[in-house]
Amino acid sequence: MPIKMINGFNEDKLFILYAYLCRYEHKIKGINTLKELTSMYPNLHKLESLISSFSCNIVKRESMPAMGLLALPNILYMTNSKNSKVLSFLTHIRNSIAHGQIMKEKDYIHIIDYSENKNTKEKIYTARGKVEIPKIEAILDLVIENVEL
16 A cells, blocks of 8 residues: 655654644643743753754744745744743644644755734744754654653
8 A cells, every 4th residue: 555645744754743743732732931841851951952953043923034035944933932942843843733834845844834814814924944854853753752641
């Protein structure tokens, strides 16, 4: 039976995305500070260095760069949704996965998160960028290995 692909991910990789979603929804979603996260899950202190392995930039919504700038590899722009770069990243990647906006293309994973203006239906981006696959996989694997359901 051929392996099905969705947004460039095969079934094995889709399972990893789903495993991350479950852990985020059940264990991480309600955490508000990095200190709280690392006191509950001490090994997740490694997330800071993993996220620092690429350019993860906090910007205001109105300062989100134009799409053309996002062609540069290993750059992610995101809003600060949780008062911590790590928690904001975990939230944006959760949203990108849950809303079907995450895509794999060659050596990169494209992360897109947005909200929608209720009146105009315009997309307001809250995270956009592309990061090398091993860097994102390392983050997802760390969460999956250290946060039990």
